[in-house]
Amino acid sequence: MTRTDAAAPAAADTRLRVRTVAVDETAPLVPRLDPRHPLLWMRRGEGMIGLGEVLRIETSGPDRVADAAREWRRVTDAADVDDRVGLPGSGLVAFGAIAFADDSAATSVLVVPEIVLGRRDGRAWVTRIELVDEASAAPAPVELPEPAPKRDVPRVRFEPGTMPPEAYTVAVAEAVRRIDDGRYEKVVLAREIVGTLHEGAGLRAALAKLADDYPDTWVFAVDGLIGASPETLVRVDHGTVSARVLAGTASRGADAASDRDQAARLASSHKDLAEHALAVESAVATLGPHTARLDASPEPFTLQLPNLWHLATDLKGTLGDGSSSLDLVRAVHPTAAVAGTPRNLALAAIAELEGFDRGRYAGPVGWVDADGDGEWAIALRCAQVSADGTVRAYAGCGIVHDSVPADELAETDMKFRPIVEAFGAPPPSPPVP
Template sequence: MTATATTPRASSATALAVETTPIDDVRQLIPFLDARHPLLWLRRGEGLAGVGEALRLEFSGADRMRAAAAAWSEVVSRASVTDPIGKPGTGLVAFGTFAFADDSALPSVLIVPEFVIGRRDGRSWITRVRAIDIEAADQSDRSLPHTTPFGDEYRLSLLPGALGKDGYRKAVVAAVDRIREHDLSKVVLARDLVGHLPHESDLRRALVELALGYPECWTFAVDGLVGSSPETLVRVDHGAVSARVLAGTISRGTDAASDHEAAVALATSTKDQDEHGYAVASVLSALAPHSSGLAASDIPFTLKLPNLWHLATDVEGTLSDGSTSLDLIDALHPTAAVAGAPTPDAVALIRELEPFDRGRYAGPVGWVGADGDGEWAIALRCAQVAENGDLTAYAGCGIVADSEPERELAETVMKFRPIVEAFG
């Protein structure tokens, strides 16, 4: 499906003037964000903060990522870019979030902000974007956008959504039965929690909680989707491609001894190793046609997060066909880590057992630059906030033949924790 612009002043045919200039080091990016419509990509205190919308493109359907890649190529070809810094995230960039399912009612988007304030490797910059046919208000004005005080504190209670705890247990049982009866190895089933944000709630408060609580994760905000994901779907940087695959989870221990025991139990769990193996295989298979020298460790490592352990594998290679990061997310999505294996059968079972539209949950979220490089995570540990304040959070687990409903339900509780705590 072709791209459609939702702002009347900008479309994929709009020519953009883009200028990046260095600024004094900015240590805090979140205060610059719009309280209701933040654009953020942050990890370990570095990343990108976007303000305003110079260009917004929407996509839907099975070819939404291919359409985005084509539209972005057109945007880049028409842009005039001044970028003396040349770091990842400088120059022309778009924030993006894509729906999980081909038939999702929620659109996938690319958003080029009017301003991007970035920080990487101790260097900071600001990028200003405008349509070439719109005169700059003041060409000599090089001041930063204003920071604004955070809004009032709020506490939000999240309640069961379309799939409650009993319904989730039954869905896991049904999935296990289907796996044992048919040629299906794994399916990822999610459940939802819902709530409503008070009027004029400041989303930056939740982003601060996520960024401080999960500094090793990608904390993101794009078009109302907010979260902190531990899983790198793909990163492209000057011809190098990498990914971090996560599958297999266990709760952290209450003390050092029990925490160590939990990590060992995860690393030696046949169930979790099998689940992880399906996820790694799907990523390697998707990247192989685009990358030479693709390598992954033989044995996954245990990744420690504040609330749980994950089995993790890093994948690295070199691009061999000139693909952009948008091309690669199209090739990768959905991985077995968020859908299952074989993927078409798993997606069909998800549609059958989940009584809701996942929206952008478990889809790609991140940013793309003018050269096609970019960083994309899988939208996990996240919630979608609608314009009216309705909030829906999601968490899912990989179901295999020996999955137990109570254990999988408990795992979703752990995975909901970042969002529950950030908003509560």
């Protein structure tokens, strides 16, 4: 395995040989994951898993995305790629996870696996990726692991992290006070919960539960970051660019009638519509300069997930400047949906009021191919699992003028639900004074 970073661009000397062939494969993807080091990108049962690791690009700091894009271009320019499938995700790909903040202690990574098993539009493929100096003249046939039997989800007991519930409500109240003072329009504040993973089964069962319970989200696993995100940050496919903006949240109803009422209230909520408009405006402003045309849904629509409703707007356009998906990730991150408005003032408020390093939470997560195409989501409904078994889960809310601290705290509990249930425990909800 070759490792490179921005300070020592060893990737310039790295040459990869890549072979992709179609296969007749119908078994589910998740049971074939490496339980210790899963690499996964999937929605509605289609996507990719990665096995092993040939190359890792690590970056950090304000230029982390640009540095990763530069190193990735060096790798792809030197690669020998034979792709006989030609679908999004076939050929040479890297799975990626980017830290949220410029000064985060967490590294940003692009991971190139040895084997990729993919499925899309009813077709399946296998890609083998090798270092040229290690590749034989006649590569051995690819042997995929047998699907593992289904196991119970691992048990993790979560406790409040650096930002306990009572501190979160104080921070929200302070953010509202500053918004009322005119310092900024919106700021997204998050909190964390922490637990320990003891089971030897690893993360495969947790990811299987996320995939089963939230099939319409992007279920991902990259370098210990796992989650199920409903929000597409940016997708690039042969010159077409698309994104899905989410902002504004409501709980699901107890029955069909109350569920419809919840969706209707969300769709007409002045507070949620205002928050959503700021997020859409931010996305259009950052994507627009890179497109020849960019269209948005005429009105926000309500997106139904198993545990909540979101206000959503879809964007779709045509690239006008040849940007890669990583170039667009650099342009749009962080969006108003996970930072606030104005961006720089909101980021300063997050650093002051949250009191912890978000790591890769709310950062871009996804994949990029040799042409620069790819799919990237925002790392939401997620947790970072460290080598020592520490599990840090995150949830946040957009704070605007009308925000009520107790309501925002309850919303974070809703957003914790996918991860805590994937790890077999209810979220901690201590009473708020």
